[in-house]
Structure formats: C-alpha cells, structure tokens
Amino acid sequence: MNGTPAKKKPATRQKKNTPKKSPAEQEKAPGKLTTVAKDKVPKPAEKPLQEEKAAVSTSGKEPDKPAAGGNVPRGEKVTVPRAAGEIKKPVRPEVPVKEPAAGKPAALPRRPIWRGTISIGLVNVPVRLHSMIKERGWSFRLLHRDDGQPLRYDRVCTKDDKVIPWEDTVRGYEVRKGEYVVFEKEELEAILPESDKRIRIDKFVYYLSLDPVYFDRPYVLSPDGNSDPYVLLHEALLKQEKAGVGRLTLRTKEYPVLIRPYHGALVLTTLRYAQEVSDPGKFVELEELSSAKPREVEVAEKIVSELSGDFDVNEYHDRVREQIELLVKKKLAGEKIVREAPRHEEAKELMAALQETLQQLKTT
Amino acid sequence: MPKEQELAGVLLSNLDKVLYPEDGITKREVVEYYIRIAPRMLPWLRDRAVVLTRYPEGIAGEGFYAKDAPQGTPNWVRIETRYSETTGRNVHYIVIQDLKTLIWIANLAAIEIHMPLARIGSPDVPDVIFFDIDPEPPAGFDAGREAAFLLRDALLDNGMEPYVKTSGKKGLHILVPVEPPTTFAKTRAFVHAMGRVISQKNAGIVSEASESQKAGTVFMDFLQNSHGKTLICPYSLRAARGAPVSTPLSWNELKTVAGPESFNIRNILSRKEDPWEKLAQQIFHGKQL
Numbered sequence: 008m009n010g011t012p013a014k015k016k017p018a019t020r021q022k023k024n025t026p027k028k029s030p031a032e033q034e035k036a037p038g039k040l041t042t043v044a045k046d047k048v049p050k051p052a053e054k055p056l057q058e059e060k061a062a063v064s065t066s067g068k069e070p071d072k073p074a075a076g077g078n079v080p081r082g083e084k085v086t087v088p089r090a091a092g093e094i095k096k097p098v099r100p101e102v103p104v105k106e107p108a109a110g111k112p113a114a115l116p117r118r119p120i121w122r123g124t125i126s127i128g129l130v131n132v133p134v135r136l137h138s139m140i141k142e143r144g145w146s147f148r149l150l151h152r153d154d155g156q157p158l159r160y161d162r163v164c165t166k167d168d169k170v171i172p173w174e175d176t177v178r179g180y181e182v183r184k185g186e187y188v189v190f191e192k193e194e195l196e197a198i199l200p201e202s203d204k205r206i207r208i209d210k211f212v213y214y215l216s217l218d219p220v221y222f223d224r225p226y227v228l229s230p231d232g233n234s235d236p237y238v239l240l241h242e243a244l245l246k247q248e249k250a251g252v253g254r255l256t257l258r259t260k261e262y263p264v265l266i267r268p269y270h271g272a273l274v275l276t277t278l279r280y281a282q283e284v285s286d287p288g289k290f291v292e293l294e295e296l297s298s299a300k301p302r303e304v305e306v307a308e309k310i311v312s313e314l315s316g317d318f319d320v321n322e323y324h325d326r327v328r329e330q331i332e333l334l335v336k337k338k339l340a341g342e343k344i345v346r347e348a349p350r351h352e353e354a355k356e357l358m359a360a361l362q363e364t365l366q367q368l369k370t371t
Numbered sequence: 372m373p374k375e376q377e378l379a380g381v382l383l384s385n386l387d388k389v390l391y392p393e394d395g396i397t398k399r400e401v402v403e404y405y406i407r408i409a410p411r412m413l414p415w416l417r418d419r420a421v422v423l424t425r426y427p428e429g430i431a432g433e434g435f436y437a438k439d440a441p442q443g444t445p446n447w448v449r450i451e452t453r454y455s456e457t458t459g460r461n462v463h464y465i466v467i468q469d470l471k472t473l474i475w476i477a478n479l480a481a482i483e484i485h486m487p488l489a490r491i492g493s494p495d496v497p498d499v500i501f502f503d504i505d506p507e508p509p510a511g512f513d514a515g516r517e518a519a520f521l522l523r524d525a526l527l528d529n530g531m532e533p534y535v536k537t538s539g540k541k542g543l544h545i546l547v548p549v550e551p552p553t554t555f556a557k558t559r560a561f562v563h564a565m566g567r568v569i570s571q572k573n574a575g576i577v578s579e580a581s582e583s584q585k586a587g588t589v590f591m592d593f594l595q596n597s598h599g600k601t602l603i604c605p606y607s608l609r610a611a612r613g614a615p616v617s618t619p620l621s622w623n624e625l626k627t628v629a630g631p632e633s634f635n636i637r638n639i640l641s642r643k644e645d646p647w648e649k650l651a652q653q654i655f656h657g658k659q660l
Contacts, residue, residue, distance in 0.1 A: 354376035
C-alpha cells in the first residue's frame with residue numbers, strides 16, 4: 008500500500024479500489040461530510056457529482072455484490088460462525104451504497120439464504136428460502152472524521168488492552184457476573200445442529216391461534232425446481248386457512264417455524280421459543296391491577312369504537328429514515344447541511360411589546 | 372420552572388424570577404420594560420461601552436458591576452475590547468447596538484445600565500458634559516432641584532442648552548451636549564468652574580471634592596467627567612424599591628415633580644413624549660471621531 012496510512016487497513020472490500028486516490032480524498036475529506044459517501048464509491052473522488060451519483064447506484068449491481076449484503080437474517084448475526092476462516096478478518100460485506108428511496112419491485116435474490124425441502128410425512132416440497140425483510144432500517148458506519156475511512160472494531164482484552172487475534176480466543180458462557188464456563192470452538196461445533204436441509208412440519212394449525220408475540224422474522228419460500236408440490240401445499244393451506252408448524256435449522260440455530268400462504272406465496276416465519284418471551288401477567292405491577300368500574304368501561308369502549316377503523320400499515324412512515332434519506336440526497340448533491348438549532352418556545356407574553364417597539368423603531 | 376423561551380432570537384430564561392421582591396416585579400416585566408423603552412434608550416447606547424449592574428437574585432440579593440461580557444455571550448453581541456491600565460488586562464465591554472442586545476442584557480438581570488460620556492471610537496473625547504447634582508442627607512430632592520435651576524440659568528447665560536433627568540435615586544443629572552473636539556480635562560474644568568459659580572449663589576452647594584461629604588450640602592461632582600466614568604443611562608431602571616427610572620424631565624416638569632420615585636417601571640411608559648428626544652437625536656447622530 009504505497010503511502011497509504013496504516014489507518015486505512017480496516018477498509019476491506021473498498022481498500023482495493025481506493026488506495027491510489029486516497030491522498031486526494033484525504034485532502035478533501037476534512038470538514039466535508041459528502042466525502043463519506045464518495046469514499047464508498049469505487050470511483051475517484053474528483054469525479055463530478057452527477058457521475059458519482061451514477062457510480063453510487065451501479066456499485067450495488069456489481070457481480071461481486073455479497074449475497075448476504077443487507078440480507079443476513081438477524082438470527083444469524085449473533086450466532087457463532089462455524090468456519091473460523093470466515094471470521095478471522097472482520098469482513099463486513101458492505102451494503103452497497105444505498106440508493107435512497109429506490110422503491111421498485113425487486114426480483115428475489117438469485118442466491119437464496121437456504122435451500123432444502125419441506126417434509127410433511129413422506130411428501131417433500133423443494134424450496135428456497137429468501138429474506139422477506141428488506142433491511143429498510145437505517146444505520147451508520149463509524150468513520151474517522153479526519154480521513155473519512157471506516158473504523159474497524161478490534162477485539163481488545165479488557166485486562167491488558169492488547170488486541171487479541173482470533174486464534175487466541177475462546178467462547179465463554181457467563182454463569183455469574185464475570186464468571187464464565189469456557190468452550191473451545193470444537194466443543195461448540197459438536198453440539199451445534201447440523202443443517203439437514205429439511206423443514207419438518209409437525210402439524211397444521213389455524214395460524215391465527217398463534218399469538219403474534221411469538222413471530223420473529225418472516226422469510227419468503229420459493230419453489231426449487233419442480234413447483235407442483237409448492238403450488239399444491241399453498242392451495243391446501245389457503246383452502247383450510249391453516250399453517251404448518253415445524254422446525255428449521257439455519258446455520259447454527261434451530262428455530263420453530265410457521266409456514267402459511269401470504270400474497271400468493273408461502274411465507275415462513277421463525278418463531279420465538281416460549282422461554283424467550285415473558286408473560287406480562289407475571290409482572291408484580293401488572294398482577295395487582297384493579298378492575299375498572301362498569302361506567303368507566305362504557306365510556307372507554309365508546310372512545311374505542313369511535314376511533315375504530317381498518318389498519319393500513321402504509322399510514323405509518325419511518326420519518327427518521329425519510330429525514331436521513333433527504334439529507335443523504337442533499338449531501339450527494341453537494342449541499343452543505345446546516346444543523347438547525349433546537350427551537351425554543353416563544354416568549355408569547357413579550358411578543359406584543361416586541362412588535363410595538365419594532366414598529367416604533369421602523370418609523371423613527 | 373427554569374424553562375427557556377425565545378424572543379427575537381434571544382434566549383430568555385427564568386422569566387418568572389422576582390427581581391424586585393417588595394414590588395413583585397419579575398424579570399419578565401423588566402424585559403418587557405426594556406423592550407418598550409428601547410426607542411427612547413437606544414440612541415444613548417449606540418457606540419458606547421456600557422457597564423451593567425446585574426442582580427441575578429433580585430435587588431435584595433447580591434448585585435455586581437459587570438464590565439466584562441459574560442461567558443456565553445452570543446456572537447451577535449458587539450464587543451469592545453479595551454486594555455485596562457488598572458487591572459492590567461483586556462476588558463471586553465458590551466455595546467448595546469440594537470434592540471436584540473438590549474433584550475439579551477435585560478435577560479441577564481442587568482437592571483442598571485451605565486453609559487460612558489464618550490463613544491467607542493473616541494473614548495477620550497466626551498460628547499456630553501455631565502453635571503452630577505448629589506444631595507448629601509439631610510439635604511434631599513428639593514435641595515438638588517434648587518441647585519439644578521441655578522445651574523440651568525448659569526448654563527443658559529453661557530449660551531448652552533441644558534437637559535435634566537432624575538438619577539432615579541436622590542440626585543439629578545444635567546447634561547449639555549458638546550461638539551468634539553474636546554477633552555475630559557476641559558469638560559471637567561468647565562463643570563468645576565460652573566460649580567464654583569453656583570456655590571457662591573447658594574451656600575448649600577459645594578463644588579470641591581473635599582467638601583462632598585458635608586451633611587446637608589449638594590455636591591456638584593465634576594470628577595465624573597473622566598475617561599472610564601459612567602452615568603446611569605437615561606431611562607435605565609434603578610435597583611431600588613419601586614423600580615424607579617432615571618427619567619429625563621422638562622424643566623417645567625422638574626418644578627412640580629414630587630421626587631425621584633415619581634417615575635418608575637409601572638408609569639413611565641404612559642408618558643408618551645420624551646423631553647430629551649431632541650438631545651437623544653443630536654447625540655445619536657453626533658460625529659464620531
């Protein structure tokens with residue numbers, strides 16, 4: 008890395024693309040936040056803004072786009088990766104520079120998260136599993152203010168502040184505060200479930216009989232190869248208004264799942280284990296609630312019925328996200344963002360005096 | 372309820388704080404007063420490095436002279452930095468150039484605003500001559516009034532046009548505009564000389580600093596005409612019971628006015644005309660050296 012400062016090491020994928028231009032970038036970076044976005048673009052920072060915008064959107068379509076980029080189910084992020092090689096470097100597949108408000112209907116990703124079969128007794132339905140959550144949440148990458156480069160998280164020993172390489176780490180299961188039972192990687196691998204490429208359906212239930220508190224994360228199932236069994240299962244469930252419950256092993260974790268028809272497809276939802284969800288009725292504060300007076304209930308019911316309507320999820324917007332997208336757009340267009348000072352309540356009682364004085368000052 | 376409120380881009384705090392406990396006057400009323408009186412006051416404040424007397428805990432609490440702009444002074448406040456020989460450091464004076472600054476000042480609980488006799492571009496060149504008539508008890512307002520009329524006649528005889536105001540306390544202030552160039556040495560000498568003239572007409576008037584503490588006399592303080600000395604700004608509130616105002620008067624008004632407390636925060640605004648309007652405009656438009 009000729010002349011590239013050591014600080015740049017953390018950049019993984021972009022590192023290869025950017026080093027030649029980095030001195031120029033560094034000159035531009037301080038004080039100008041737009042360079043943050045530029046740095047993610049594998050194109051020279053000096054490019055005119057219009058071209059950069061194009062670069063931003065194309066970078067997401069590059070063939071080396073990580074399959075998992077933006078599609079990693081939350082459940083997987085917290086699990087212990089089995090292959091040590093994968094995690095030696097904290098490779099964080101970059102979410103390609105997000106095009107703000109892209110909103111087009113998208114094809115399912117070519118590569119599914121998982122492939123296997125739904126087994127119902129002796130019947131097998133070959134399926135692919137895709138994430139259903141579009142990762143529309145917003146997040147920021149932590150950068151070094153001076154050079155706009157992403158920061159890496161190091162594993163630092165809390166005792167001697169030294170950076171510890173992966174091969175010198177073990178897993179600890181905290182049994183008491185600060186006390187751990189130690190596991191070697193091999194020990195864990197022995198007990199973690201093998202993904203056996205099967206979703207075993209145990210029974211069919213009315214899916215409304217399952218309370219939404221147990222719903223974790225939805226995935227889309229698509230037929231893999233022969234689509235007849237898939238269509239058949241979909242039809243049967245639709246007619247019976249039922250859902251299949253069973254279990255699925257994804258990577259290293261086993262989940263209870265529910266499969267049901269939804270918008271012309273089969274949708275699989277991972278479920279939470281009973282012990283992961285608390286029973287609100289078991290909280291002391293809630294156990295002791297008194298009962299309401301019938302008169303008051305009547306009034307409350309009236310209010311509820313007056314405000315009753317149909318739920319439309321589109322009525323709710325992620326306003327913070329919209330703000331961020333707007334700012335990103337402006338920054339990409341080179342607009343300088345000025346932070347507005349928080350607005351204070353106006354001293355209304357003094358307004359009249361102020362207005363009169365301003366009027367007088369104007370006329371004199 | 373230490374809530375902050377905004378007015379004309381100024382952050383106001385603790386508006387419900389009572390600053391005059393005996394009269395129940397809150398900071399909100401003080402701020403409102405300074406907003407409403409601004410058109411009459413601002414001509415006097417422009418281009419002058421003011422000294423404030425602040426009473427954050429109200430006039431019953433500890434007040435303090437503030438020459439230096441406080442920490443957190445907004446960047447839109449004009450500051451005049453001047454080296455102080457006596458303290459050996461720079462003093463950052465506030466200059467109240469506009470209504471916004473005056474509102475901000477009022478929010479500092481700066482009840483009294485004192486102004487120098489010279490402007491920031493020429494701090495050694497006074498643009499007014501200041502006659503400070505200071506009755507020493509048991510001499511009171513009436514004795515001061517008598518001295519003021521004597522002085523007025525003497526000044527008129529000299530072809531000058533004197534203006535009088537109450538100090539808001541027991542004294543009276545007489546101002547005469549003066550065209551630059553002049554010096555404090557000259558104006559001081561003139562005031563001293565005038566003091567001697569009228570002290571000969573009335574035995575109760577003294578013109579020498581050595582006699583100033585003599586009970587029952589009225590002292591013509593010529594020493595106030597000096598670099599760095601200030602006088603209470605016309606229409607400034609005073610930190611005294613009843614919230615009296617240093618009030619410009621016409622000479623006819625002076626004949627009948629009962630005393631310095633006749634004009635205060637609650638009645639001054641109903642007096643629509645400003646007897647000093649002509650002088651204020653003259654001072655405001657005066658040349659700066």
